[in-house]
Amino acid sequence: MTRPYAEVIGDPIAHSKSPLIHGFWLKKLSIDADYRATHVTADGLADYFADRRADPAWRGCNVTIPHKLAALDHVEDRGDVRATIGAINCVLRDGDALIGTNTDAGGFYAPIADLDLTGQPVVVVGAGGAARAILFALSRVGVGRVTILNRSPLKGAALLATFGLKGDALPLSAKLPSAALLVNTSALGMTGQPPLDLDLTPLPDDAIVYDIVYAPLETPLLQAAAARGLDTVDGLQMLVGQAAIAFELLFGVAPPEGCDDELRALLTQ
Incomplete structure (x- = not known):
């Protein structure tokens, strides 16, 4: 057999x-x-x-x-x-x-389940399949305004509407707004892909940076977040x-x- x-x-x-x-x-x-x-x-x-x-x-x-x-x-x-x-x-x-x-929605939320994100602003980078699962999870915990950064802002705006989230859809080049949680759902920063180049200055000192990329495990985004003393969650x-x-x-x-x-x-x- x-x-x-x-x-x-x-x-x-x-x-x-x-x-x-x-x-x-x-x-x-x-x-x-x-x-x-x-x-x-x-x-x-x-x-x-x-x-x-x-x-x-x-x-x-x-x-x-x-x-x-x-x-x-x-x-x-x-x-x-x-x-x-x-x-x-x-x-x-x-x-x-x-x-x-x-199973992505549950897998995404598990490492941050102890956080109270109710009413908190969130930034999500990307608007693909992983972003959909993550936005679904965020919509279920009552987050505040969600800013989606994506190559196509129209695609990001459609996702906000799909999940009933208030917020903005902006191009990747836009200035990062203040947020309690920043999540990279895109392939940027993955081995063989361009890095995700964001100025993290607008994030408060208690913000969390979450990158779902795991190859490499320590992405340029997580390195930049650690250099600022921010808590991080890696893709693993x-x-x-x-x-x-x-x-x-x-x-x-x-x-x-x-x-x-x-x-x-x-x-x-």
């Missing part, structure tokens, strides 16, 4: 740490299954899902850049994700059906948080407890 497996798909995908995370948990729990990374282009997305639908060993996949929106067209949307977050990052098998869901925290939710969905058991430090050491070596 073929071993069950799951995977992460994207373009590019070589940088993904998801196989390390899921592989670590599978080994800890002595589960006889695999988790791998698979390069899938936009043109190959439909064929990918058709092939996997026919493979009984396939448990599902995580979905990363740039497929979080497009993958919705190839799966069932039983949780009405299209009408809420509008993007998926996880696909699960249910018999012959493929079900799309999103969201990555592991969303992966924990996905792991339980894919393999039917929660990740092992008490080994977060060991996992982080593995991911940062």
Whole structure:
């Protein structure tokens, strides 16, 4: 019998740490299954899902850049994700059906769940699939005005309207407003991408800077925030948080407890 497996798909995908995370948990729990990374282009997305639908060993996949929106067209949307977050990052098998869901919102919020963001101003950089999940989470905790910085301000304005958030949509070149939380949801700062060049001076001393990029782990944005003495949240925290939710969905058991430090050491070596 073929071993069950799951995977992460994207373009590019070589940088993904998801196989390390899921592989670590599978080994800890002595589960006889695999988790791998698979390069899938936009043109190959439909064929990918058709092939996997026919493979009984396939448990599902995580979905990363740039497929979080497009993958919705190839799966069932039983949780009405299209009408809420509008993007998926996880696909699960249910018999012959493929079900799309999103674990990014929960993964993003987990590291900052102890903060009281009620009525607080927030800045979000980017307006892609990850931004949608993050704005969804922020809308649920009652944040104040949200400023979206994006290459296309019109796209940012549409997202504010989608999630019922008050605020402004500005170009990336705009001056950073004061905010309690700054979140980079874009690929800027990722290995092979231009850095996210922001003047952090307008942020108050108790602001938090959160960068969901994890390759490199210490992005130029987080370096600049640390130099200013600001608290930071790196991309590994969201990555592991969303992966924990996905792991339980894919393999039917929660990740092992008490080994977060060991996992982080593995991911940062």
